[in-house]
Amino acid sequence: VLTHLVPPFCSGVITGIFPIAEVFILWRLTPIPYYRRREIPIFHPLTVKPAQFLVRMLIPTAIFGFALGVLRTVASNIVLPAADLTMLLVMGAAACLGMLITIATIFISKNEGHWDLIFRTLLPFIALAAISLPFLDSPSSLLACLALIVGYMCFEALMWIFFADLAQEFRLSPIFVFGTGRGTLALASLFGTLFAMTPIGDASSMITGADYGSGALLVLFALILGYVLSPRQREVKAIVAAPTEGVNVDQGTEALKKHIAALDEKDATAEKAPAPESEEPQETPQDAEEGRRAKGRFHAQCEAIADRYLLSRRETEVMFLLAKGHNAAFIQDQLCISKSTAKTHINHIYRKLDIHTQQELLSMVEAAKREAYDSENNPPRR
Template identity: 30%
Template sequence: MEKSLNSHETPRQSVSPTMLLTMVGGMALFWACFFAMLMRNSFLDPGIDRLWYHLALRIAFFIGFGACCLTISRAPEGLPSPRARRAMTGFVAAFCLIAAVSSTAYAVLGTPLPLAFDLAAWGLSGAGLGCLLFSWMPAVSRLDERSVARCMALSTACGGFLYLVINLLPSYFSIVMLVVCPLVSLAVERVVGHEAGPDEGLRIPLAVSQEKAGLSWAFGVIYIVYGIVFGLGAGSITQLAGDPLLFAGIAGFALAGALAALAFMHRFAGRMRQIDVLRMVFPFLVVSLVSMALFTGPVYALSNLLLLAVYVFLVVVSMAFEVHTAHNRHAAPLYFVGMSQGVLGCGMAAGFALGLLPAAAGATNYAVLSGVALGLVVVLAAFITFAPSRRPADDDDAAEAPEQEHEQGRWKARCTVVAREAKLSARETEVFFLMAKGRGIEHIQNKLCISSHTVKSHTYNIYKKMGINSREELLDAIEAANPDDA
C-alpha cells in the first residue's frame, strides 16, 4: 500500500539559483499588484474622498479573490483543466483592462466612476489576481520544502518593494506598471512551467484531497476570525494620508513580515505545526490592537503596520506549510492553499465590512472597532487552544500511513521484520522507517535533527546490510517480508 502511494507522489525539485530568482521575480509582480489593491495607493485612491467608498471597493475585491480561491480549490482533478486555465488567463487579462480603464478615468476626471461599475471592476480584479496566484502554484508546488519557503518569502518581500516603486512614480507610469505587471508575471509563469515539465503528478482527485485534508469546522472559524482582524487593520490603514512615508512604511513592514517568515521556516522546517504558528502570532495581534484602541498619531499608524506585517507573515508561512503538507498527505496542493486563502479572503471582506458600517455613518475613529477585533482575538485564542481543530500540518505521520489501520499495522510489522533481519542499529531503524514512507534526505534530517551527511551515511549502511542498491529494492524487500514473523 505504501509503495503504491509513493509511486504517485509528485517529485519535489531543488532548483538552480537562476530558476528560483526567476520565480521570485515573477511572483513579486503579483504581490506588488495585490498590495496596491489591498492598501492605499497613489493612482486610484486620490480621486475618492469618502472612506466608506474605499472600504466598499476592498470588500468587492476580497469577495472576488476569496471566491476565486475557493473555486479553484474545487478542481475535480486537483489542477485546473486546460479550459479552466484559459479562463484564468482571461480573468488576468480582464484585471489589466479594468485597471487601465479605472486608473485612467481617475487620473483624467479626478473622480471615481459610478459605484456599480467600480464594485464590479474591483470584484473582477480580485478574481483576476486570484487566478494569477494559482497560475503560479503548480510550479511552486514542485519545489522542495526550503525552495518553497524561499520563493514565497522573497517574492512577497520584493513585491512590497515594487509596491513602493509603483506608488512613487508619476500617476501615468503607475498605471502602466499596474497593467503590465500581471501580464509579465503570467508570461514568466508560462516559461517556468514549460521548463519544469508536465504536472501530472499534481493531478489528485478532489475526493482524495478532501479525505486526506481532515479540515474541521474550527479551521474555517479560525481563518475567518483572523481575516476579520486583518481586514479591520487594512481598513484603518486606508483612512491614513496616502503619502510617500505611508507607502514606505507599508513596504517596509511587508518586507519585515516576509523575512520573519523566511527565518521562521528555515529555523523550524519540519518541526512545527500550523496550529503552533497561529498561537505564536497572538502577542503581536494583541499589542497592535491594544495600541490602535488607545493611541492616535504615529503610534496608531505603526500599530496598523505591525498588523500588516503579521498578516504577511501568516500568509507566507501558511501557504508554504500547506504545499508541504499536501505532499506529505499525497493530496493536491491547490486544494489546501485554495481553501485557506479563500476562507481568509472571505474573512478579510467581513473585516472591511465591519469598518464600513461606522464609515458610512461618517465616523472615522477605529478605536471601538479595535476593541471588537481584540475581543475576536480572545475568542480565537479559545478556539485554537480548546477546539478539536485538525489543520493539515497537525499530524504528518498519521496522514502518511496507509489508509486502513489493519494495513498500517501489517506494513509496520513488515518493516520491523526487515530491520531486525538486517540487524540495523536503533538510529538506522529510525531512518529506515522514514525511508519506507518515501521520505527524502531533507525531511529525514529535519525529523531526526541530524545532518544530511549523517542521513547519507545511515542510508549507505542500511543498503549495505540489506544487500540492496536502491529505494525500489528496499520497498520490494518490505513487501516480501512476512508480517507474522514480527
C-alpha cells in the first residue's frame, strides 16, 4: 500500500531499502565461521543415486512447477496490477495470512522434522487457490483474489521448505539440491506460464478471457499427481548413497585445514620462549602431533556415528560438542543459535540415536573408539 501511494521515485527507494535491511539481519544471525573457531567440519555431504533421484524428486518437482507457473501468471497479470485501494488492502491481508499459515505449519511440524506433514497442511490452501480461479471475474472476486494470493505464497514457501528439509535431513549438498530442484521448478514454471497465456476454447487466453475452469482443473490435477509422486522419507533413504571408506574431501576443506595448521604453527612459534624452571615443561612437537592425531580420530568417530544414523549438518555439529562434554548453553554460544533450538537439536539427536542422556552418547563414541582401535590393531585375516 505504501509503495502505491507515494510517488514512483520514493516507492523505488523504499523497495531498494528492504534488501539492505535484510543484510544486517543475516549478518547478526550468521554463525561464527569455522576458520575463526579453528575447527574442521566433521560432516561430508552424501551423494545420491542419479537415476532414482531424477525419478523420485525431479519429476514431482516439475509437476509442481507447472502448477506454480499457472498460479503465478494469473496472480501477476490479474491481481497484482490492480490499483484501487480495496484490492491493495486485500493483497496485504493475503500476504499476512499466507505468512501466518506458513509459520504456524513450520511450528507444528518442527517436532516431526519431515516435509510430508508440511505438504499435507499447505496443499489444501494451494488447492483453494486453484478453485478460486473461475471466480476472479465474479462478484466474489475479492475473496477469490485473497485465496489466490494466500495459496500462491504457501506454494512458493512449500517448495523452499521441501528443498531445504531434503538437504538438511539427509546431509545432501544444498547447492546440488537447490540447483537441480529450483532449476527444474523454474523450467516447469515456464511451461505453466505459457499454458496460462495460451488460447483456451473461445477465450483469447486464460488471462484475458473468462474461462478459467480448464486451468483450475489442470492445476488441481497437477497438485494431486505431484503429491502422489513426491518422495517419502524411506524412499529418500534408499536413494542416498552410503558413505564409502576414504571419501574424498573437497578442496575447500583442505584449504581450511592448511589455514588452521598455519595459525596453530604461528601460535606455537610465538609461545616458544623458554619457560621458567618453576613452570611445567612446554609441549613437545611429538606431543602436539599426537594431540592432532587424537583430535582427528575423535572427528572420525563422530562422523562415523553421524553417517550411520543420518544426522543432519547442524545435528552433527551439536552431537560433536555434546560428545566433548559441553551442555546446551555452551552449544548455544558456540553455534550462535537460541537455547531452545539447541535443545531441539539435542532431542532430535537422542531420538535418532535411540538414546536418552548425554552419558549414553559418550558411551557410544567410546564404543566407536574401541571399534576403530580394534580394526587398526587387529586387521581381519584372509
